[in-house]
Amino acid sequence: MDLTIIQIILVIIVAFLAGVEGILDEFHFHQPIIACTLIGLVTGELIPCLILGGTLQLIALGWANIGAAVAPDAALASVASAIILVLGGQGESGVSSAIAIAVPLAVAGLLLTIIVRTIATAFVHFMDAAAKEGNFRKVEMWHIIAIIMQGLRIAIPAALIVAIGAGPVRDLLESMPAWLTDGIAVGGGMVVAVGFAMVINMMATREVWPFLAIGFVVATIPSLTLLGLGGIGVALALIYIALSKQGGSGNGGGGNTGDPLGDIIDNY
Amino acid sequence: MEKGLKLSKRDRIAIWFRSMFIQGSWNYERMQNGGWAFSMIPAIKRLYKTKEDRSAALQRHLEFFNTHPYVASPIIGVTLALEEERANGAPVDDKAIQGVKVGMMGPLAGIGDPLFWFTVKPILGALAASLAMSGNILGPILYFVLWNLIRMGFMWYTQELGYKAGSKITDDLSGGLLQDITKGASILGMFILGALINRWVAISFTPTVSEIKLDEGAYIDWENLPSGAEGIRTALEQQAAGRSLSEYKVTTLQDNLNDLSPGLAALALTLLCMWLLRKKVSPIIMILGLFVLGIVFHVIGLM
Numbered sequence: 001m002d003l004t005i006i007q008i009i010l011v012i013i014v015a016f017l018a019g020v021e022g023i024l025d026e027f028h029f030h031q032p033i034i035a036c037t038l039i040g041l042v043t044g045e046l047i048p049c050l051i052l053g054g055t056l057q058l059i060a061l062g063w064a065n066i067g068a069a070v071a072p073d074a075a076l077a078s079v080a081s082a083i084i085l086v087l088g089g090q091g092e093s094g095v096s097s098a099i100a101i102a103v104p105l106a107v108a109g110l111l112l113t114i115i116v117r118t119i120a121t122a123f124v125h126f127m128d129a130a131a132k133e134g135n136f137r138k139v140e141m142w143h144i145i146a147i148i149m150q151g152l153r154i155a156i157p158a159a160l161i162v163a164i165g166a167g168p169v170r171d172l173l174e175s176m177p178a179w180l181t182d183g184i185a186v187g188g189g190m191v192v193a194v195g196f197a198m199v200i201n202m203m204a205t206r207e208v209w210p211f212l213a214i215g216f217v218v219a220t221i222p223s224l225t226l227l228g229l230g231g232i233g234v235a236l237a238l239i240y241i242a243l244s245k246q247g248g249s250g251n252g253g254g255g256n257t258g259d260p261l262g263d264i265i266d267n268y
Numbered sequence: 269m270e271k272g273l274k275l276s277k278r279d280r281i282a283i284w285f286r287s288m289f290i291q292g293s294w295n296y297e298r299m300q301n302g303g304w305a306f307s308m309i310p311a312i313k314r315l316y317k318t319k320e321d322r323s324a325a326l327q328r329h330l331e332f333f334n335t336h337p338y339v340a341s342p343i344i345g346v347t348l349a350l351e352e353e354r355a356n357g358a359p360v361d362d363k364a365i366q367g368v369k370v371g372m373m374g375p376l377a378g379i380g381d382p383l384f385w386f387t388v389k390p391i392l393g394a395l396a397a398s399l400a401m402s403g404n405i406l407g408p409i410l411y412f413v414l415w416n417l418i419r420m421g422f423m424w425y426t427q428e429l430g431y432k433a434g435s436k437i438t439d440d441l442s443g444g445l446l447q448d449i450t451k452g453a454s455i456l457g458m459f460i461l462g463a464l465i466n467r468w469v470a471i472s473f474t475p476t477v478s479e480i481k482l483d484e485g486a487y488i489d490w491e492n493l494p495s496g497a498e499g500i501r502t503a504l505e506q507q508a509a510g511r512s513l514s515e516y517k518v519t520t521l522q523d524n525l526n527d528l529s530p531g532l533a534a535l536a537l538t539l540l541c542m543w544l545l546r547k548k549v550s551p552i553i554m555i556l557g558l559f560v561l562g563i564v565f566h567v568i569g570l571m
Contacts, residue, residue, distance in 0.1 A: 020292075023292065024289060024290075024337070025337055026288045026337065027412075031393070031411070033393065033396050033407060033411050037400070047403050050404075051400065051401055054397040055397070055401055057393050057397040058397045058468060059555070060393075061389075117294055123293055123295070124298055124330065127293075128327070130326075131305070131326035133323065134323035139302075139309065139326060140306060143303065143306040146294075147289060147293070179563070183564070184562060187558050187559035187563060188559070190558045193534065193537045193538045194541050194555050196461055196469070196538050197538050199461060201546065202381070202385075203382060203386050203387065203457050208451075211455050212458040212461060212462035215459035215460060215466075216466050218463060219462065219464075219531070226398050226463070229459070232459070233456040234456055236456075236459060237451075238452070240452075241448050241452050
């Protein structure tokens, strides 16, 4: 599928927003579920991009910038794979090969982020100089330039993919054999576990492990929707907190850091 | 004590808005320092009038700073209170301000990371993703609206809390409410994760374990059905009565595993991933590895 000039401009604006958010992590335009959907919206391929976004969101569930560490880059992964999905013109059946492309892109985006963050080091020295003069506008200007640079980090690769055009992208996708795309779909079903594992590793304490078990078992009832499960989860949390307050001193501050299954995993 | 210089609500709203860009010039030397100074500018403009004071204030707010971007808000609040005191002549020196910033950023990051990145985001993300994957546009809309409401509300409320509580904020945060919220959120989070592992980690082993020829009458006898629409009706009636479609009952490895509990392989895989993560294996390597594994298992017919 070929894009009109207006569509191309909108795609690049979405890519820019995703790039900015990739560092800010505030409005979450870079989250796959938002970025892919927006790309779908401006190109008229809403539903396939929506499905791609939802699927990537699950893979990216545990990706987060913590401290100085940088997570795999959801911004480039979602924007570029959505553009490739649209250009490929395969609709919903192209989703699994778009995901296969997204993962290496997340690594490439990670490298770009590191480069930009290194360049930003120079900018704060310009800010130092401006601060010595008491020049507010210059301090603000360098901060905004740094933000723009983060936006370009995604906007430029997006523009490049659009520039290469639909033809080569479609050829690339069509040259993928069935065993490869089917295999990737099988892998995609398992990859979600990595995101879950990252989240559990952060949340797990001795206290909350049983709730994972309850959730796992209850979910085998097929007629329970996620909303229903959410209701059970909220109720359990409220009951637990209410009861632990009645329990008196025994349930005070101590013992919350233990993580027995985690210890087993660690020591294994 | 009557204060001569005071930050207006408008100033604080401007600072709140600017603090949403605190990571914009994130760098490897002093991390969020540029964004921090950028956020403080409305306060510096209000509180300091001479060029020397303004320059000194800008420089002291370009010191190293890094925390979770949302919990920077209470720290900003406290710093605003301190700067206000200082501008009104109280003996608050640079060291005190930097000390408060550094003292609060570690513990608060310890609250912000698990609360937002590992509880609110996965839960919202998972619910929204489930809607999106079935082609429902409500998924992304719900995620965007709820996430930003929670985030903006949290940032404004905690910034005001910090501003009002001044240097006493650390006591407030060790109080009960925030702990309850954190604990409740992680209970809900673990419960939902348990459910999601079962529902969404898709592993299906395809090898056939057994093929049993069924007794006559247990399957639909396609050869001897009446012809035309009558035959289709009879076949459907027989299927509804519980007859098998073919004369062999095929049991796959997955059927056997499901008899234990559906999703067992998913749980095992998740625990394996947790173990690998704790052994410092990079998640990206694991993701790529699982794709390779998926392709290999599919080609040899295991999945």
